[in-house]
Ligand code: SF4
């Protein structure tokens with residue numbers, strides 16, 4: 001489900017959530033190929049974690065090593081992903097090769113076969129070439145395909161989280177390369193996943209998420225203004 005290959009992007013055009021595109025796989029009888037052999041690519045952002053943990057009524061620590069694992073990204077940060085079984089199938093795939101948490105599935109699963117192209121502090125969608133080669137695809141509005149109620153709020157969250165992670169990675173690597181120790185990687189996991197959200201709807205989730213985000217940003221404010229960190233952060237928004 002890794003959909004950020006530049007070669008894939010170059011061959012495609014970009015869309016907004018209001019565009020109608022050929023995505024809907026009417027002949028999809030649940031072959032389940034998109035839920036196998038995904039390695040650690042089905043990443044879970046804080047919104048994904050909130051809806052999955054609310055549905056399963058389990059905390060991060062309760063889901064860890066049963067449904068969720070963590071991996072170290074190329075940028076050094078530690079982020080969670082959906083686990084695979086020993087047979088390289090997603091642990092949420094049921095006996096009929098269907099998703100047992102379909103309504104609560106992670107954003108990357110909702111996207112498939114779309115990818116996101118981030119640019120200038122925001123993002124657009126593109127179709128990943130060859131992601132699903134099964135059957136005729138009928139047209140569907142992207143917002144409908146994603147199946148998220150408050151798409152404007154969700155897209156803002158997706159973008160804010162993406163660029164926040166980029167900023168944190170810059171700071172994390174700068175501190176490490178300066179020869180100092182940092183637990184920013186574990187801190188991120190604790191603040192946005194391990195600490196229970198204790199909220200019961202999406203609006204309250206976003207409020208709580210942004211409260212935590214602002215808290216972390218404020219605590220890193222002085223380091224973000226340092227040279228060359230400031231320049232590196234500015235570059236990631238281009
Ligand atoms: S690979 Fe395509 S046809 Fe198979 S389950 Fe996924 S979306 Fe459906």
Ligand code: SF4
Pocket residue numbers: 034035036042082090091092093094098099100101102105106109
């Ligand atoms: S969470 Fe559901 S849709 Fe996503 S990979 Fe697992 S089974 Fe497939």
